[in-house]
Amino acid sequence: MGQASYVPDEQPPDGLVELEVGPVAHGGHCVARWDGQVVFVRHTLPGERVRARVTEGAPGARFLRADAVEVVRASPDRVVAPCRYAGPAGCGGCDWQHASPAAARGLKAAVVTEAMRRFAGLDVEVEVRALDGPVDGLGWRTRVGFASDPTGRLGLHAHRSQRVVALDECLLADSRITGMGLSSRRWPAGSSVEAVVSADGERLVVLSPGDAVGRSEPAPALDPGTSLIVVAPGGDRRVRDQGWVRERGWVRERAGGRTWRVSGSGFWQVHPQAAGTLVDAILELTDPQAGQRALDLYSGVGLFAGALGEHLGPEGQVVAVESDQQAVADARRNLHDLPQVVLVTGRVEGVLARPTGPAAEPVDIVVLDPPRAGAGRRVAEAVADRAPRVVAYVACDPVALARDVATLGRRGYHLAGLRAWDAFPQTHHVECVALLRPDQ
């Protein structure tokens, strides 16, 4: 290791460095060292020896980034990537195509354990469970956020880049998304194009044209039965003026024994088994009883509020807090039969800071499911201030989760359980639910 210094102007003739690859790190890469410098290496696995191209950083930088382009000694967990677009300089959508699905789950478990150790000072083992679905980890994505390149071809971004890698197909996509034929059409350049297929097979495309040129171009015609929403700064009227179609802007999803209306690109779990699995876990871990009070923070279209509301009954109450107005409008329709659910539109940090109102009262249960950045210190402290008997924290980022668990720990809540699922096979993402209880 580190036989020579890496100097950008004096790279080895082929520009490659040879590395002994160490443990996995959060973000879909492994850690190696080159002449004393930390290198985050993609497209490799722990225990491998690889030749890698440095993609970011310079001597003296805090760390370098590199792509393994040649495997000198392979891990037994290595497989041939099923997708032809995966690999160095390819599509950035997947991180672990070159690992067996079981090995990838092991890598994710190691990342969660390390995050808890490093950011919460906790020693926890976790098993990352597979969700029901194809064992090869392909064909599960019911929502795919594509982008169009300067020529209007559809694709996905390269890793840490705005460059769009044009694709004929994405192997992670549900076959009904592939069947929409979106990649054979030309899109306004620089657009984002979200393709959605619901539990019942309803198809929806949300087009957000990216630039002035793009906005003046028409959206392509789609197959009959596929709804298209065009999100334009001028709003719907402008969209109609340009002759773009706007049909029904929502789909129907199913989870936890209920039906959910989800508009446009509003949040819904992308793996078809994830929403139901999370509802089951939340109910089992929080054990809601009739007449109790609950807070559902970052409530989206009301998934957990609905499940809790049914169990708390008409004498109980769930206060659901969500900042996205359209998601709250969907939640209002989704939960109209549960008057015990009170919907509050606003940012969680602001709503919890109010001295009065439905979210200010003590509660028995708090469920929180923040976006990737986590809830943050203020929200975690405000949760503890309400003295719930149980907190269930749903997290798609283990590092953000661990930081918030640490805050809750300082406020008298300890980690009483941690579950994790591979809700994003082939990628580095992992979905966790942490259970916290008051110390005494």
Ligand SMILES: C[S@@+](CC[C@H](N)C(=O)[O-])C[C@H]1O[C@@H](n2cnc3c(N)ncnc32)[C@H](O)[C@@H]1O
């Ligand atoms: C991970 S989703 C969870 C939604 C819901 N719990 C579910 O499982 O369907 C996070 C939600 O938080 C909302 N959100 C993001 N930042 C927020 C904030 N600061 N305050 C309130 N809601 C926020 C987003 O609009 C999104 O609906």
